Amino acid sequence: MTSTDATDLRGGDRITVLPGKARSAHTYRPLTRGFAIEVTHARRDHAGDIEATGILLTTRGAWRTSVPTRTVILPAGSYTTPIRVGDAVYYRHTGETPVVTAIHIRPDGTALADLLFRTGATGSGYHLVQLQHHARPATPPVEQPCKGRHDPALPCRRCTQATEPVTTGCETPLCSRPAVNLVVWSPPSGGQQAKALCVSDADQHMARLRDALPLVIPLADGTHSYLADGSGTQVATCVHCSHAIYLYPALLGRRQPWRGGAYDETGRCPVGEDRAAIRVVHEPAVTVAERDYARAAAGCGTGDLHALVDCPARRP
Numbered sequence: 001m002t003s004t005d006a007t008d009l010r011g012g013d014r015i016t017v018l019p020g021k022a023r024s025a026h027t028y029r030p031l032t033r034g035f036a037i038e039v040t041h042a043r044r045d046h047a048g049d050i051e052a053t054g055i056l057l058t059t060r061g062a063w064r065t066s067v068p069t070r071t072v073i074l075p076a077g078s079y080t081t082p083i084r085v086g087d088a089v090y091y092r093h094t095g096e097t098p099v100v101t102a103i104h105i106r107p108d109g110t111a112l113a114d115l116l117f118r119t120g121a122t123g124s125g126y127h128l129v130q131l132q133h134h135a136r137p138a139t140p141p142v143e144q145p146c147k148g149r150h151d152p153a154l155p156c157r158r159c160t161q162a163t164e165p166v167t168t169g170c171e172t173p174l175c176s177r178p179a180v181n182l183v184v185w186s187p188p189s190g191g192q193q194a195k196a197l198c199v200s201d202a203d204q205h206m207a208r209l210r211d212a213l214p215l216v217i218p219l220a221d222g223t224h225s226y227l228a229d230g231s232g233t234q235v236a237t238c239v240h241c242s243h244a245i246y247l248y249p250a251l252l253g254r255r256q257p258w259r260g261g262a263y264d265e266t267g268r269c270p271v272g273e274d275r276a277a278i279r280v281v282h283e284p285a286v287t288v289a290e291r292d293y294a295r296a297a298a299g300c301g302t303g304d305l306h307a308l309v310d311c312p313a314r315r316p
């Protein structure tokens with residue numbers, strides 16, 4: 001066996017140990033029941049078998065919390081081929097063989113895959129345990145414009161949209177241009193109102209609203225909406241935590257102005273800091289590819305856009 005053999009194992013691989021063929025590393029007895037593990041350590045023993053230590057997984061692919069790690073002796077054919085980024089997999093629902101472009105691990109250990117189908121369509125949130133290994137490329141693929149890893153020769157819809165900026169449309173009826181400004185004004189009836197407008201519609205609007213003391217706020221890169229309260233607060237999606245982040249008018253022009261909510265004074269992104277182990281601030285995803293990748297990588301799975309403080313997945 002060479003080191004590129006698909007049956008080789010390394011840390012991070014998830015395999016199902018098949019019943020009957022594998023043996024306990026402690027008793028050398030054959031293991032009569034199958035189970036899934038995430039390999040933390042693997043080495044080849046003198047007999048050519050693999051001695052692997054791993055964390056036991058639930059049927060959903062989450063880490064089992066109450067059970068310690070397990071060490072097993074794996075002869076050839078005693079475990080399933082692990083799925084790695086770049087591998088083609090069987091997608092049972094349609095019989096297709098898409099390519100895995102990224103694998104994201106949820107806080108409970110569940111592994112979710114991003115898939116690139118042969119048509120160029122992409123999807124995310126596929127449970128790794130429900131996919132079956134099909135083929136591995138000779139060389140591991142490198143990162144592509146879509147932020148996933150795949151053969152650059154494969155058609156990929158997300159790659160073609162990679163530079164498409166996140167925008168919000170001009171709110172003037174029948175105008176299809178992207179908005180560049182947020183016009184905020186105080187109507188005579190009281191309160192405040194805001195509207196996202198393109199350059200020419202913003203100019204017209206300003207001229208009409210002279211007496212209402214309109215204020216023009218340029219839309220920041222990554223802004224896709226604004227708060228309905230008329231405050232002129234912009235809303236984007238954080239590239240690190242994938243949650244809603246806010247740019248308050250009072251912080252315009254500051255160096256790191258995005259906040260996780262009204263009571264966030266520092267703008268620090270706890271999810272990004274957990275992952276990078278350094279200080280990370282909320283930053284907007286500025287391209288559609290960046291935003292989609294962030295949602296697949298860090299999304300809490302609820303689908304709707306909310307602030308981190310309101311996240312149902314983080315509530316104790």
Ligand SMILES: [Zn+2]
Pocket residue numbers: 144145146147148150156157158159
């Ligand atoms: Zn791509």
Ligand SMILES: [Zn+2]
Pocket residue numbers: 170171172175176177197198199200201
């Ligand atoms: Zn317009």
Ligand SMILES: [Zn+2]
Pocket residue numbers: 238239240241242243268269270271272281282283
């Ligand atoms: Zn964040």
Ligand SMILES: [Zn+2]
Pocket residue numbers: 243299300302306307308310311312313
């Ligand atoms: Zn959430």
